[in-house]
Amino acid sequence: MGYIYHENTKLIHDYPEEPNLKWNKAVIIPGQRVAQVNASAMSKDEVDQILQKLDFMAHQANNESIARMLVSEADSVLALVRIVKKEIGGAGVFAGIQGAGQQLDICWVRPRHIGGALINKAVAANKAVWGQALVGTYGQPVWAYSTFTAGTALDFVPSQQMDDYAGMLHIGFIDPVINPHVDAFTATLSGRTTSAQTLKWNVRKAFDESVMPVAKIEMPILAMPKATQTISVMPTITNGDSKLELLSILCGKAESLAL
Numbered sequence: 001m002g003y004i005y006h007e008n009t010k011l012i013h014d015y016p017e018e019p020n021l022k023w024n025k026a027v028i029i030p031g032q033r034v035a036q037v038n039a040s041a042m043s044k045d046e047v048d049q050i051l052q053k054l055d056f057m058a059h060q061a062n063n064e065s066i067a068r069m070l071v072s073e074a075d076s077v078l079a080l081v082r083i084v085k086k087e088i089g090g091a092g093v094f095a096g097i098q099g100a101g102q103q104l105d106i107c108w109v110r111p112r113h114i115g116g117a118l119i120n121k122a123v124a125a126n127k128a129v130w131g132q133a134l135v136g137t138y139g140q141p142v143w144a145y146s147t148f149t150a151g152t153a154l155d156f157v158p159s160q161q162m163d164d165y166a167g168m169l170h171i172g173f174i175d176p177v178i179n180p181h182v183d184a185f186t187a188t189l190s191g192r193t194t195s196a197q198t199l200k201w202n203v204r205k206a207f208d209e210s211v212m213p214v215a216k217i218e219m220p221i222l223a224m225p226k227a228t229q230t231i232s233v234m235p236t237i238t239n240g241d242s243k244l245e246l247l248s249i250l251c252g253k254a255e256s257l258a259l
Contacts, residue, residue, distance in 0.1 A: 002055030003067050008074045012051070015042040015082065026076045026169065026222040030192040037224065039079065040086035046094040050074075050081060053096050053106060057249075065214045066247065069171050076169055076220050077249055081106065084167045084251045087225045092165075092253070099254035102165075107257060109168065109248040111143045118252050119168065120160035121226075127160045143245045148181075148235035156185070156244065157231035162223055166252035170221040170231070173199060175213050175244045181236045182244050187221045188230040194221075196234070214247075 021039040028035035054074060058067035070077070081104060085092040091102035099105050113119050115128035128134050130145045131154075148154065162168065175182065180201040187194045199215040223229045233244065250257070 001052065002058075004054045004058055004070050004074060005051040007071045008051055011075060011078060012044050012047050014044050015039070015047075015078075017041040017086075018082075021079070021082075023076075023079055023222075025073075026079070026220045027187070027189070027194060028222050028224065029190045030187070030194045037079070037083050038086050039082035040092070042078070042082050042085065042094070046081075047078060049094055049096050050078060050106070057106075057108060063212055063214070065212075065216075066172075069216050069247065073169070073171055073220050076222065077106070080167050080169045080222060080249065080251050083222075083224055084165065088165050088253065095254065101255050102253050104251060105254050105257055106249050106251045109246050109250045111245075113250060114157055114246075115160065118163045118166040118250065118256055119157075121163050122161065124160065127158045129156065131155055131158045144241065144243050146239055146241050148237065148239055148242070150236055150238045151234070153186075153232050153234050155230060156182075156233045157229065157246075159188070159228060159230040161228045162225055163252070163256070164225050166250065166256065167225050167227075168223040168229075168248050168250050170217060170223070170246060170248040172214060172216040172247040173244060174215075174247060175201065175242060177213075177241055177243055180213050180242070180244070181240055182233045182242055183236050184234040186232050188232070189221070189223060189227055191228075 018039045022034050024034045054070050058070045095103040120127045184196045201213040
């Protein structure tokens with residue numbers, strides 16, 4: 001068992017069904033400090049599997065800062081899975097990589113997910129990363145982009161509605177370039193927009209390629225099933241390479257988490 005698991009053993013127990021769970025550890029509706037969600041029951045065995053999966057996803061030896069993010073937000077990951085599980089019903093138990101059909105799994109969001117069927121329920125046009133056109137079902141295959149105007153906000157995740165049986169938890173961002181030049185973001189959920197949040201890329205041990213630029217969101221942002229979301233960012237230069245990438249966890253049915 002790894003770092004995230006050991007730091008969150010207190011979370012390992014059976015959870016009852018909670019149709020009116022009050023959650024204040026993630027932004028679900030901006031302006032609403034406490035949101036009420038419908039959360040499924042969850043067994044201690046499922047929780048055990050989720051924490052082990054988070055350890056695998058974080059890969060502490062590779063990037064300790066990302067592992068630390070997941071330590072502090074593991075309870076919101078459990079809340080996300082319980083919310084999605086409730087929408088699916090009895091077949092939606094968490095099974096990780098061993099799952100199939102309607103059983104649940106979690107993964108890091110890939111660029112192909114943005115604008116794809118799980119995040120863009122209607123598969124509407126031009127909803128991939130940076131508002132680009134879709135390529136096949138799952139959108140653009142890369143995060144990289146270079147067409148900006150300094151001081152003009154741009155939709156990184158264009159407005160799109162989550163699938164009925166999927167949810168997302170946004171935890172932070174990375175931008176693996178020497179000088180990241182996207183310095184702030186806003187998130188819009190349920191028609192309400194957060195205040196602009198600064199991305200302090202320069203707060204790191206060394207300002208070179210040897211240290212991954214990572215920015216944690218003050219509080220995770222949880223997009224529930226059927227929720228409509230937009231993430232907008234502010235570039236500081238006109239054009240220039242960006243590889244801005246979401247550190248976000250996607251939860252869905254195993255059969256839907258396809259290549």
